[in-house]
Amino acid sequence: MDAEQHDMSMQLKGIVLLFVIIVSYLFWIRYLNGLGGIPGPFLASLSSFWKWYVVWKEEMPWRNAALHEKYGPLVRIGPKHVSASSLEALHAVHIHKKGFQKSAMYEILQPQLDKAPLHNVFSTRNVEYHSALKRTIGGLYNMSTVTEVEPNIDRSIQTFISRLEDITNLQSATVDMSAWLQFWTFDTIGEIDFSQPIGFLEAGADIDGICERDHEMMLYYAVWGQVPNIEKFASRWLWNKALKPNRLYTWTVDLVKSRLDHPTESKDMLNSLLHLHKTDPDRLSLREVTGAAYINLVTAHDVLAIALRAIMYYVCRDQSVYRKLNEEILQAERLGNLSEPSKYVEVVLLPYLSAVINEALRIHPSTGTIFERDVPPEGILLHGKRIPTGTVIGVNAWVMNRNKGVFGEDVERFRPERWIDNSEEKIRLMKKNLLTFGAGARSCIGKNIAMMQLLKVIVELYRHFDIELADPKKEWHISGGWLTRQTQMDMVLTKKLQRA
Structure with a gap:
């Protein structure tokens, strides 16, 4: 094998290795980081770009509500982000004792x-x-x-x-x-x-x-x-x-x-x-x-x-x-x-x-x-799902304020x-x-x-x-x-x- 062929072989191996690393990382993010069982948009499970884009488009309240209508009380809106919609989640995350700690996004406001x-x-x-x-x-x-x-x-x-x-x-x-x-x-x-x-x-x-x-x-x-x-x-x-x-x-x-x-x-x-x-x-x-x-x-x-x-x-x-x-x-x-x-x-x-x-x-x-809010070190169990520490979780007011069990069937009126x-x-x-x-x-x-x-x-x-x-x-x-x-x-x- 001459030098040129050797270089091409090494480049190909490098590309394959990089591809394997990326795929493995995405597989781990999607299925193995503790949130694999929580439904949501596929892209959201791989990257924060999904929610970044939805907020940039100024569409989050309605997209968030539609996701809960489709998937239920827990929706994955990012690799380590979960949106919750139930009274159980509201009380566990926001009301019980002092509530969970606010996430890093609030630091930008200071x-x-x-x-x-x-x-x-x-x-x-x-x-x-x-x-x-x-x-x-x-x-x-x-x-x-x-x-x-x-x-x-x-x-x-x-x-x-x-x-x-x-x-x-x-x-x-x-x-x-x-x-x-x-x-x-x-x-x-x-x-x-x-x-x-x-x-x-x-x-x-x-x-x-x-x-x-x-x-x-x-x-x-x-x-x-x-x-x-x-x-x-x-x-x-x-x-x-x-x-x-x-x-x-x-x-x-x-x-x-x-x-x-x-x-x-x-x-x-x-x-x-x-x-x-x-x-x-x-x-x-x-x-x-x-x-x-x-x-x-x-x-x-x-x-x-x-x-x-x-x-x-x-x-x-x-x-x-x-x-x-x-x-x-x-x-x-x-x-x-x-x-x-x-x-x-x-x-x-x-x-x-x-x-x-x-x-x-x-x-x-x-x-x-x-x-x-940040999930604490002990994690949290919601709707049969164990949500691990390192996850950001929260309830959207546009979703909770349209909870039919609380406010009635005509919540859009x-x-x-x-x-x-x-x-x-x-x-x-x-x-x-x-x-x-x-x-x-x-x-x-x-x-x-x-x-x-x-x-x-x-x-x-x-x-x-x-x-x-x-x-x-x-x-x-x-x-x-x-x-x-x-x-x-x-x-x-x-x-x-x-x-x-």
């Missing part, structure tokens, strides 16, 4: 302060640290404490209504409510956190592209959170525009520094956090104050805006629901049961309003991917009456398993603030305006990634000249 991750109650993975931090600041989010910032919410609502009245000019006008609701939620969180709106309502526009920039960041987190190990090494190339300074982050850091240098008597979350820090600096550091203020701002506005869009969109699409909600609000006003602006203790007593909000939260959760007509036991079951705000120890700490804002602003919008879709035949657009933001929601607002 900004850097002084070249170190700025941990916060949402993105930290450490279960014990999360428990300690939540014990320290959790009292600030109790409903009894939240009412202290109600005047801040009132200021933002009054500005919102005033700006919409300017637009309608006491008549009718077509308004992009998907944008204006985002403007209001950003400004009201600024009021709650810092007694200072960002200024979207006053400008009537996306200031410095903050909303667009925020949306780009959330898409980045959604897509690259599916492959956090790749993101860790490739982030400097992947970020592109996302590497530019985060305006919301720098704004938060600057406001914390300013408040330390120039203390105020304002009743807001920042002063409450700083009071905790001054009372016991060892329990709550200044870094944690900054982290809490930042995560309040950057996550709460989206959850709130998505919920508000869902409420208004579905109410507009069902005239029966619209008439019932409108009549309940106007009747409360005629009876003198609503202040100007309405108070939380008043609006919380409106049963149909609460039912509409619960139903909107059910049918359109703000999160479109599974709530990722927007029907607020399900929160009124059912037995008290059934309603408790629905509320317990509504996953929009998460579940267990890692459920949304700001739920009480969000519910107060939703109740109050919906009352004010419908007591001041008649609202309808500009084009009832046109569907809105939903971004089906980590966040399920809606756009293309033009509505006609007509000022109610005689409300009583």
Whole structure:
């Protein structure tokens, strides 16, 4: 054999060896890593590219739901990723004791302060640290404490209504409510956190592209959170525009520094956090104050805006629901049961309003991917399948909120009456398993603030305006990634000249 033939033989052997290694690795990933018995898309069992692509296409909520319809309560959506849909899984993974530890995707959400991750109650993975931090600041989010910032919410609502009245000019006008609701939620969180709106309502526009920039960041987190190990090494190339300074982050850091240098008597979350820090600096550091203020701002506005869009969109699409909600609000006003602006203790007593909000939260959760958790060292047994440690598992709110055993057979229908007509036991079951705000120890700490804002602003919008879709035949657009933001929601607002 001459040298040339020898070289060709060695190359062929190398190719064959590489092929055998790749096939063996894929065979092991597909069948031998402990998840071989869990059904799902074939490509998903071999590579994370399947879920990366589905999230990039913004289709995960519906694809995830369809997979569970096809395969059952456990679906393999990645080589080491399992989506679960049952009450058994929800309670085992998210509710029992402290729940499982969050997955590595949450680390991407943590900004850097002084070249170190700025941990916060949402993105930290450490279960014990999360428990300690939540014990320290959790009292600030109790409903009894939240009412202290109600005047801040009132200021933002009054500005919102005033700006919409300017637009309608006491008549009718077509308004992009998907944008204006985002403007209001950003400004009201600024009021709650810092007694200072960002200024979207006053400008009537996306200031410095903050909303667009925020949306780009959330898409980045959604897509690259599916492959956090790749993101860790490739982030400097992947970020592109996302590497530019985060305006919301720098704004938060600057406001914390300013408040330390120039203390105020304002009743807001920042002063409450700083009071905790001054009372016991060892329990709550200044870094944690900054982290809490930042995560309040950057996550709460989206959850709130998505919920508000869902409420208004579905109410507009069902005239029966619209008439019932409108009549309940106007009747409360005629009876003198609503202040100007309405108070939380008043609006919380409106049963149909609460039912509409619960139903909107059910049918359109703000999160479109599974709530990722790491399977602990001992593994977990679900539906006769032993799921080993090293697996990421979680439940998708878009799947759980359509569980027919919990919410009824008509889960695809927007029907607020399900929160009124059912037995008290059934309603408790629905509320317990509504996953929009998460579940267990890692459920949304700001739920009480969000519910107060939703109740109050919906009352004010419908007591001041008649609202309808500009084009009832046109569907809105939903971004089906980590966040399920809606756009293309033009509505006609007509000022109610005689409300009583």
